[in-house]
Amino acid sequence: MSGDGKGGKPAVDVDVLVAASEGGARQAKGMAGRIIVIIAFAWSAFQLYSASGLPYLMAEVTGLNLVLNNLQTRRVHLAFALVLAMLAYPLFRSSPRERVPWYDWGLALLGAISTMYLFWFNREIGERAGLPTTADLVIATIGIASVGIAVYRALGLPLVVVASVFMLYVFFGNASWLPDAIQWAGASFNKAMWHYWMQTEGVFGVALGVSASLIFLFVLFGALLERAGAGNYFIKLAFALLGHLRGGPAKAAVVASALSGLYSGSSIANVVTTGTFTIPLMKRTGFKPEKAGAIEVASSTNGQLTPPVMGAAAFLIAEFTGVAYPDLILHALLPALVSYIALVYIVHLEALKLDLKGLKRPTPLGSVAQRLAGVLFGFIAMAALAAIVYFGLGWVKRALPQFTLLSATLLFLAAYLALLWVAARHPDLPEDDPNNPVELPRPRDVAVTGLYFILPIIVLIWCIMLERMSPQLAAYWATICMIAIVLTQRPLKAFMRGTSGYGAAIRLGIIDFAVGMINGARNMIGIGVATAAAGIIVGTVSLTGAHQVVGEFVEFLSGGNLLLMLFFVAVMSLILGMGLPTTANYIVVSSLMAPVIVSVGAESGLLVPLVAVHLFVFYFGILADDTPPVGLAAFAAAAISGGDPIRTGVQGFTYDIRTALLPFIFIFNTELLLIDVGPVRAIFVFVVATLAMLVFAAATQGYFLARNRWWETLALLLVALTLLRPGFWLDQIQPPFEEYPGVQVGEIAAAAPPDDTLRLVVRGPDFDNIGEITQLSIHVPLGPAGESGVDRLQAGGLTVMETDGMAVLEEPLPGTRFFTQFQTFDFYADEPVLIETVKLPAERMPKEIFYIPALVLFGLVWLAQRRRQTVPAFWGKPHDREIPARS
Template identity: 35%
Template sequence: MSNPSESRTPVTPSGEAAATEAPPRDEVVLENLTDEQRRAQETEASEVAAKFDIESRTRDHNWRPLALFLSGVAIFTALYHMYTSFFGPPGVLLHRSIHVSLILFLVFMLYPPVRGAQGRVWRIVDGILAVLALVPTVYLAVNYETILRQAGRFEQMDVLVAGLLLILVVEAARRLTGWALPVLAILFFLYGMFGRDLPGMLRHRGYDWDTMAYSFFASTEGIFGTPIGVASTYIFLFILFGAFLNKSGMSLLFNDIALAVAGQSRGGPAKVATIASGLMGSINGSAIANVVSTGAFTIPLMKKIGYTRNFAGAVESTASVGGQILPPIMGAAAFIMAETLGVPYAEVALAAIVPSLLYFLSLIVQIHLRATRLGLKGISRDSLPAVMDVLKERGHLLLPLVVLIYMLFFSGRTILYSALVTIVITIIAAQLRKSTRMGIKDILGALEDGTRSVLSVSIACACVGIVIGVVGITGFGLTLAGGIVSLAGGQLFWTLVFTMLACLVLGMGLPSIPAYIVTATMAAPALTQLGVEPLLAHLFVFYFGLFANITPPVALAAFAAAGISGGDPMRTGFAALRLAAAGFVIPYIFVFNPEMLLRDVNLLQGVTVVITALVAVSLLSAALEGHLMVKMPWYLRIVLAAGALLILNPNMVQDLIGLGLVAVVLAVQVVLAKKQDNLSWKAI
């Protein structure tokens, strides 16, 4: 989200039809919006958010004492998690139940059951649900030792409380994430209860409600399982860190640096969108929220220089989704992956560096070549900020990120301690300049914003816990994995293809973190059965779970971008799919070539792998765009794509064949360029 103090915003262009049909050749000048225009732009972004981002559909509390009370609860929740991150939680199960109850309480108070349900009756009902949300924690706290000693032998009251928790979690997930995740949870619950009646490989022994209730409520395998454990620790702290960065004006810093570095180049605004959205997306962890916040600034700029509405929306959505794979934070999913695999966080972040850079390189190359083909220019240098001026004004805000990287990778401190220290450093660093200084009100606002931002993630993790609990006791994950491997005939390539398709389906309509958890639980085992390293398998499913957000027919991030750009949602989705096509190839490459993840390689090998991958992905992007020096015929695009893929393969013979194919295409391109007397390729 942009800082309220931001003032430099582009004018929404008039005459969009002219911009899309005949791209202007003159440089674009950034202009300041009037207050009325800025409010109109913010209103438009809010309307788009309300349509595509369920998290923005909060209830209006006009009674000030109630609004202040809820703000106080949110601030208390943030302070509680900061306290437990430093001094330790009261007990694993109790801490997770406190976290879930506080989150449920706020969800029912802040989010109506359906849009527009603002009446007194609805508020009373939701108030009752909010109070009931506290019951499981109070009951668990009073009977903590008794429940632990029972070891699965539940009393009737235990079963009732577990049932209440299950219903509340599913309903809260429906309000915050839509129908996809709750329906999935209900289906798995029914599968656990009645699986004995199913045919073939889906059949299992079946479980009664007492067994299911124990799994959901009194163990760390269900609702209070690993996902909610990570949400109540790492994710909460890092989302809180992002809220403090946002309050200090970090989004403006990212935008200004991106403008200063790439704004003047060909297609500059699209490159600005890619860089700024990628950086912010890594921190805020929500592709749709990132599209709405940064897209309100970048999409009008892209349209103004001549990109079509659909392409502008595609750029913003693909970059925002890509932020989730960008270290060091990766939208907080890296912490769940590390916890699930039992490996150090630094190992996950290091492995993700090269693939994420390749993804963003592919976007920038296609953006540049599209601009070259259309004859588009960038933004006038006179209206762009200078890098040194940006760093002088807001460069001190980079200090928390530098400290974070040091703490996570070199200090040997725990992740929670690192996050807490970095939050404190953010507050201190912001005081260094008047334009970024945070007072008590800003600090309290950041605490409240952080808690509100974590609501959807935590509820999704709790709801996913239902799925994981059923998968754990029924063995469904191994059953599904066996089915995928059998369908693929035991061939790794086809297993990857079927796993990819499963992830795209399972990830439809889900936020990034629950999408990863679901796909890692049900799809990743298919790869590990064939000998793929667990980290590679989890990164593979993580990528494709995310890409569901830009894959029609349920491309939520692309649809949100289309809402801002005025483009067609489905066409924007397909444009995003094409733009991210290289990203669909990258996971296959690192499975077959683990050296791309910088695992078990020396310096020379690492440098060679990175340079080779950068060149090959650039060539693949050129093939996808159909332009290098001049426009490429379809058959040259196929040859170039084949050559790039062969270069990416870790085989010397295939590398040589690939280089030969690339050389042929380059030679033909030079000849065609000379024949057409088109020297635009020199600008590449």
């Protein structure tokens, strides 16, 4: 139990809340409970088996074909998810929690049959090629209904409603009562069911494939890490480091949620697990319930934006954008770091305004010089460890490439045993009760007890970033390392401490392993059925072209204004993301809203890398978790804090305004995503972006060194925006491009450097609106130099013919680079589709010149507030005192 309710009673049973949000609200007893546990364990074992090389080895030994292809794996994956959803989640509020009623067994059986039918009759279905039999239609109908029921059980009504609306649009999109702008031809029942269930365009599409091949392994890895004790370790470490500062528990909550976000797939789970400890402590240090809950909500929702997992959506983003997973991690890293640093600063400002103190420290930490020396030593130690791993394994890989895996395994074992021996010299970390007086431990005493938890994370990052393994294989090896730690940490600690009870320690290790495997599967139920339901949405979009309708609507509302277009897309992403888990959230908003930015932006001359577009809609979809009236994370936090959920959500969103600013900035300034940025430039961008976000936080919170006056807030906003996008002011003085007539495109392309890119404006008749002319901006990649301009354009995907002094384009063939994008043009109208303008980058002054007036203005604000300052802004000495428990 945790949280303070009225009358001194607990506000919520956290165990129930955790169960309801992640693994299923039903905790069945007896034989039913054992069956659920066995199925969950079998699901995790199946996913590990599929990801390993064992199927190939067994096929060689036994001669049997035991290797499943990706489509077969998806079907088995969904079968497990449907069965567990029916058994682990009650259908109605009145349904029993401690037993499984007969109708749930029946629904579980129907769900399994509907998926395994596809598994067993795979060859026959492939031969029918779009001509379903009656049995196919019955199975598809049962399967779609099973997915809907499973989603309702595990995730509630919102996603069911969204998917149902899309399905209704498929069947009734040609109804006369619909506006002409959104009508389409409609589909028969046979065509729709085949599209949704019998092929890979619907339920068994890319989203479910990523869930089966990647997401499960990362969720399992996180469940094992949590079961091993890493969650408690990260929370304790954050409090030991930050708890003594002003508003220390709130700052520790931010850091702990960031660390949990490294492996957590749910903002709600993050709120519940870390908030159970952090929210009561924040309240005891002086934060109101709504603000304590809001800080935890903002911290946990930001955890979904933090690489490498990003709420399990990182793999989907990589798949949908075609960006390599390691590159995606790099692109998403800087905005996540900057956002978290700004949130810590916001908490600091709140503590200053309330004049809050920190928790009691065990002993004085020494002088500032001693503390700085300790920080420097820790930094050097971590850098040395990273250098040993990087250069040591790198040297072994070059010198003895055939022994790299063996060398890495031996190095992992050596590091694990050494760090475990250090941990065994200290007592294990207890789980404190936040409602009792808490005395902070020394950071070193906490750090040494769990440094070995970082090893599997190092293995994961090493495999992905340096070995360039597939994310699936990297997650597999990291999970294997985590399993080894879970099984051995207790008995090895007992041996190193020289204590008895090895048998009990071994049994506890096996129990931890089994529970971790079971928890991993139960945590995947919601994600598995969500990606299946999201496949219905993606399938509808591919069948009907619904994103074009949404794009036309947004273009009409914005009137062609880029900022208004982005604002409407952001609002619609917030609305679409309400009540949805992270993975389904991203699939919905990316399917509908990402093409809007691409198409409408191209018409207005905005060309943005696809990964920036997808991160834009992903950010706003995630912010729906703390946005009223749904705000699931806000409701979870309010249940713990005893505060009002709506006020908690509103306050959380005000803290997240800085996160909402970042997508608008990196759409126009892709340096924030480290796109085409070198290491030195990356450091410079990070420093400037961090300073800008701190200034923006001070503006939005109305407090810097003292409470802001209105002109100071405006000045700080101006400074922040200038630091984040100095190119805006440069564009007002000097145009970014020099424009040339389209007819010169051939000679310009011929003279361009090797592997250059040309920016072109293409103009022609609108295919959907007869008699109207439309235009698009495109980037055309050019191959190596030495060829003619026409040949280089042809290599980039454009077939250009010079006719009557115009550069006329021929219709691109299906499968070529611009085929989909150019479908907006009518190539058979009287007027030709032509290249109207070639835009070359203009020679301009450095945009960084505008940092100078921005920093001068910032200095003026600092001087103005320095005279009014009454509380030390950063280095003031907070009063150490024990904070009594609340009665």
